[in-house]
Amino acid sequence: MQKRKSVRDLKVGESGTICCLNDPEMSLKLLEMGCIPGTPVKLNSKAPLGDPITIIVNDYTLSLRLDEAGTILLK
Amino acid sequence: MAELIHPEEKIEIKAAVTKPITKIALIGNPNSGKSSLFNQLTGLNQKVGNFPGVTVDKKTGICQLAPQQKARIIDLPGTYSLYPKSLDEKVIIDLLYNQQSDLYPDLVIVTADASNLKRNLLLFTQLVDLQIPAVLALNMMDVAEKDGVKINMEQLQQDLGVPIIPVNARTGSGIAALKIVISQQLPVPNRAFFQIPEEFSGLIKPIRQYFNLQTDYLAWHFAHQYKNLTFLSETDKRFLSDLLGQYSFNSNTLQASETINRYTLINELLLDSVRVEKADTNEKFSNRLDQILTHKIWGYLIFFGVLFMMFQAIFAWATYPMDLIDEGITAINNFIQARFDGPLINLLTEGVIAGLGGILIFIPQIALLFAFIAILEETGYMARVTFMMDKIMRKFGLNGKSIVPLISGVACAVPAVMAARNIDNWKDRMITIFVTPLMSCSARIPVYTVLIALVVPEKYYLGFLNLQGMVLMGLYLLGFTAAVLSAWVMKLILKARERSYFIMEFPVYKMPRWKNVGLTIIEKVKAFVFEAGKVIIAISIILWVMASYGPGNRVAQAEQTVQQQAQQYNWTPAETSLHLSTQKLEASYAGVLGRAMEPVIRPLGFDWKIGIALLTSFAAREVFVGTISTIYSVGDEENIKTIKEKLLSEKDEAGQIFFTPARAFSLLIFYVFAMQCMSTLAVVYRETKSWKWPIMQLFYMSGLAYVCSFIVYQIFK
Numbered sequence: 053m054q055k056r057k058s059v060r061d062l063k064v065g066e067s068g069t070i071c072c073l074n075d076p077e078m079s080l081k082l083l084e085m086g087c088i089p090g091t092p093v094k095l096n097s098k099a100p101l102g103d104p105i106t107i108i109v110n111d112y113t114l115s116l117r118l119d120e121a122g123t124i125l126l127k
Numbered sequence: 128m129a130e131l132i133h134p135e136e137k138i139e140i141k142a143a144v145t146k147p148i149t150k151i152a153l154i155g156n157p158n159s160g161k162s163s164l165f166n167q168l169t170g171l172n173q174k175v176g177n178f179p180g181v182t183v184d185k186k187t188g189i190c191q192l193a194p195q196q197k198a199r200i201i202d203l204p205g206t207y208s209l210y211p212k213s214l215d216e217k218v219i220i221d222l223l224y225n226q227q228s229d230l231y232p233d234l235v236i237v238t239a240d241a242s243n244l245k246r247n248l249l250l251f252t253q254l255v256d257l258q259i260p261a262v263l264a265l266n267m268m269d270v271a272e273k274d275g276v277k278i279n280m281e282q283l284q285q286d287l288g289v290p291i292i293p294v295n296a297r298t299g300s301g302i303a304a305l306k307i308v309i310s311q312q313l314p315v316p317n318r319a320f321f322q323i324p325e326e327f328s329g330l331i332k333p334i335r336q337y338f339n340l341q342t343d344y345l346a347w348h349f350a351h352q353y354k355n356l357t358f359l360s361e362t363d364k365r366f367l368s369d370l371l372g373q374y375s376f377n378s379n380t381l382q383a384s385e386t387i388n389r390y391t392l393i394n395e396l397l398l399d400s401v402r403v404e405k406a407d408t409n410e411k412f413s414n415r416l417d418q419i420l421t422h423k424i425w426g427y428l429i430f431f432g433v434l435f436m437m438f439q440a441i442f443a444w445a446t447y448p449m450d451l452i453d454e455g456i457t458a459i460n461n462f463i464q465a466r467f468d469g470p471l472i473n474l475l476t477e478g479v480i481a482g483l484g485g486i487l488i489f490i491p492q493i494a495l496l497f498a499f500i501a502i503l504e505e506t507g508y509m510a511r512v513t514f515m516m517d518k519i520m521r522k523f524g525l526n527g528k529s530i531v532p533l534i535s536g537v538a539c540a541v542p543a544v545m546a547a548r549n550i551d552n553w554k555d556r557m558i559t560i561f562v563t564p565l566m567s568c569s570a571r572i573p574v575y576t577v578l579i580a581l582v583v584p585e586k587y588y589l590g591f592l593n594l595q596g597m598v599l600m601g602l603y604l605l606g607f608t609a610a611v612l613s614a615w616v617m618k619l620i621l622k623a624r625e626r627s628y629f630i631m632e633f634p635v636y637k638m639p640r641w642k643n644v645g646l647t648i649i650e651k652v653k654a655f656v657f658e659a660g661k662v663i664i665a666i667s668i669i670l671w672v673m674a675s676y677g678p679g680n681r682v683a684q685a686e687q688t689v690q691q692q693a694q695q696y697n698w699t700p701a702e703t704s705l706h707l708s709t710q711k712l713e714a715s716y717a718g719v720l721g722r723a724m725e726p727v728i729r730p731l732g733f734d735w736k737i738g739i740a741l742l743t744s745f746a747a748r749e750v751f752v753g754t755i756s757t758i759y760s761v762g763d764e765e766n767i768k769t770i771k772e773k774l775l776s777e778k779d780e781a782g783q784i785f786f787t788p789a790r791a792f793s794l795l796i797f798y799v800f801a802m803q804c805m806s807t808l809a810v811v812y813r814e815t816k817s818w819k820w821p822i823m824q825l826f827y828m829s830g831l832a833y834v835c836s837f838i839v840y841q842i843f844k
Contacts, residue, residue, distance in 0.1 A: 076379045076383070077379065078628065079383055080379060080382050081628065083390075084210075088386075088387055096414065097417060100422070100426055101515075104517050104527075106633050111274075112246065113413070113633035113635075115510070115631050116629060116631070120630055
């Protein structure tokens, strides 16, 4: 089975739409921060060492680690 | 009793006397301007304490609503929802769900960032469902307008079912209107945003009955979070867990679907009342700035520049007020000593006032450090620093946010440990607190300077590289390396209670609000002086007693001997008093303890005199220089040069120079690692609310110091 594309796989400046979150524990936090399925998300920038990253979701900037971004799957 | 007062009058008087102060809780997302609003409402009438049973700061303040009406405002930690993720946030549910709590609010003010309304309304709708009277303070309308967000207030107010007051927490506009609204009796909101799934109605009813709860939604939260509610008894919790066992109640899934439902509803709601007309310019400006400030090279360079400036300020600027405080304390002591005499006066001057001086002298550094940190936080730059450092710090069991305490630790571990409060993950926070005192603080500088001057020649390499300066830098690096490596070891040992994550809002760059900066400084200085101060004064008194009294009449005998010698050798009064203090100290309990310690510290190259200095250093490291000058009778006008000469002329029993490089380096290394700071231990206790951590720190750091000193001495001797 092919691995689903996640926010982690986006390039800087690239956008996608959130499909689902695959980590039940982490998803609660991400949902509260507005990472709701169906919401567009854009990879905004990466930290100098490549991790963490910032994404733009619901018109604001959210920073998170790559591991966390990997749990946000895209459509 | 005769009815002297007319019944109606009586009621009126009673009402006026017993009318309780309204309790208002202030709640909102981080970065929603909650603290600014709190400062606007309460000004200097603030008090910082602890919530019962936890370390989280409880800020309360009195707000004058009207000439005859006051309210107590309780500032709650910033949160994104009523399902708390960190220990800090758990305070909120403990307070809001316990109607018996002293702090249970009559009203909540919810702050929301108008430019990011969607996410801010999640918490708001949860609060409304609890049916506590609420007001929505809509902050940052100016930012929203700049971003082209148009809000139809009337429509929104109607949809949300509670009063909405647009405020600007920076300028204070709208605060008067907010005060008028909260001075009135507000109705309980009657709108519901979330329906509890049908299949759980059989679960909600018994919970409501058992705990006598007013709403279904509160019962729903009891079911979700009973483990986190400290006010429930074991029986209560067992009742809930038994009940939940009968249902397939998956808290995670249910919370997730609740959040999604709420967002769907909020989206629909905002379609009616909010229109976005043009692209967000503010965000774009911040993004452009970020391209420089978080750049691969420039980002780190700028960060180190900021750090450099901070240290310059803390070291250079703080010296002037510090000297003033020092002189002031000495002047007060001289004044008292010139007029009065006796053991009680000595206790007052040498014990209490000297101890007090040891606390007050740190105020300039603490104030400056927190001014810098507050400005970096306020502008939004700190979020970028943690962002840039997270990956590096994570390797060592720390977290991007640990950088703040570690840096602050170079000034003083006391405010640094307090700064660790920003770290929301328990394990990361504990590790940070644990290793921060290993960073070389400014109190070590006098010790470093004296000992380096003693053994490191003043040589220059390449014309500008000063050897002594390089050794000093080496000692700082040594401390930092020890901190990072210890963190790594702790990471392997410590069991995590919660998962470490780094999901954080990236705030937009802003100008700092100077009022907030000022209030932060006052608050931190107060916390330091009162909390750590108590312990330091107690220890100073104990040390004074130990250094002034000895077993039997040994101190009196020493005094006699010196008087005789003074006559014999024709000493000046100054010389006599110098010998007197040295001999008395030797005969005192401190001297006895120093002697008793000698076998233990001999392998490190130390003798009983250094032993006394190590003991007194425990009140604060900088006491070392003072103690050494007392023991070696350097005299009052001590400076590094005279101390150096005195120490160099010191001979051991075999007539050799006592302070060999091996001894001096061993002592230096000891001061790099050893936990010799009562104030730090006191603050760690305050922050972790347990003696376990400070005791562990004491043993770990002293052990490390001992082993390293031992190795250094044995190699170089």
